Amino acid sequence: MERREFIKKGCFACIAVGAGIASASLSSCSTIPIIQSTVDIDRIAFDPANFEEGITSIRLRTKKFEYDILVVKSTNGTYAAIYMQCTHNKFDLSSNKTQIFCTSHGAEFDFEGNVTKGPAVQPLKTFPVISKDEKLFVHLV
């Protein structure tokens, strides 16, 4: 094989492998809609229509709180609201379809805020979600 042909085939193989890795990592990180919200006294209202087909979680972002509130819709139609501040060292949390996780030191949490993997030991702060007049409300109590 000539040098030029070797380089050509080598570059093609690198691109193919790179594309495969990128595709695999993209499929594991889905984009969660961020909804800009306002706090009305002690609650945040949001539209259940934000949970369109296939969307199981949204992030509510407010000026009042430093971290987002993740709202997750379960398969039985109930909602959970979790404050996305890691209890280990206050890092901003991430989530996927199955769990909440911290990219700082690797702690993991379920959608009820319970620790499933350390180093965090304290559960995440959660809020009740109430349905009223075709709206949903995260109660900040």
Ligand code: FES
């Ligand atoms: S800050 Fe989240 S695991 Fe350390």
